[in-house]
Amino acid sequence: EAEVAQSPRYKITEKSQAVAFWCDPISGHATLYWYRQILGQGPELLVQFQDESVVDDSQLPKDRFSAERLKGVDSTLKIQPAELGDSAMYLCASSLRETAGYEQYFGPGTRLTVT
Amino acid sequence: AQSVTQLDSHVSVSEGTPVLLRCNYSSSYSPSLFWYVQHPNKGLQLLLKYTSAATLVKGINGFEAEFKKSETSFHLTKPSAHMSDAAEYFCVVRPSGYSSASKIIFGSGTRLSIRP
Numbered sequence: 001e002a003e004v005a006q007s008p009r010y011k012i013t014e015k016s017q018a019v020a021f022w023c024d025p026i027s028g029h030a031t032l033y034w035y036r037q038i039l040g041q042g043p044e045l046l047v048q049f050q051d052e053s054v055v056d057d058s059q060l061p062k063d064r065f066s067a068e069r070l071k072g073v074d075s076t077l078k079i080q081p082a083e084l085g086d087s088a089m090y091l092c093a094s095s096l097r098e099t100a101g102y103e104q105y106f107g108p109g110t111r112l113t114v115t
Numbered sequence: 116a117q118s119v120t121q122l123d124s125h126v127s128v129s130e131g132t133p134v135l136l137r138c139n140y141s142s143s144y145s146p147s148l149f150w151y152v153q154h155p156n157k158g159l160q161l162l163l164k165y166t167s168a169a170t171l172v173k174g175i176n177g178f179e180a181e182f183k184k185s186e187t188s189f190h191l192t193k194p195s196a197h198m199s200d201a202a203e204y205f206c207v208v209r210p211s212g213y214s215s216a217s218k219i220i221f222g223s224g225t226r227l228s229i230r231p
Contacts, residue, residue, distance in 0.1 A: 033219075035221075040224075041223055041224070042221030042222050042224050043205070044221070045218060048219075091158070091159070093159075103149075103164060104161075104219075105161075106158040106159040107158055108158045109158060
């Protein structure tokens, strides 16, 4: 069964350093999402792509976070500089279409610890 | 604006007894509603979804949920709990159509514990 791939699975970094996460969605899925999940809370949408275009990044802290999906396939989420409050699980998901009824498939996530 | 409220942060039931996880939503548009499960160290998995078809939705692992528009609820139930059901459950709302006002919203989660 096709899966969403994410790497790394775990990342420990010092504050003020740069960190990047990678996501490879299920083949053929046009829509890609990045979420942040703080321990004990539900995931919060950071950015949504439709093919290579950003359709929603209203919750992305743009002073330090950036995301790209250059060829409309895999995607990278970057944080620079990292802050202590960025410690969380970063989840990537994909769906066939962005229409409301389409299921999102989630990757295993990247757990970030900022020290 | 839309929102989703999971009424219980933690539910504990005995194995073999019914499970009820409560979810209320608020949406300006006709919503699609989902329940996802998250086991420790695993990705989120879809349990079931409502997309304006039948109001009683059956999902995987014996779970089902009923969409009640008058009560703005989408509670998750299972007749008989199994130890493997212990996990975190998230209710998700997404209004139909798409605009800057129709974001995907996750609830804060309900942790389900199963007592032997």
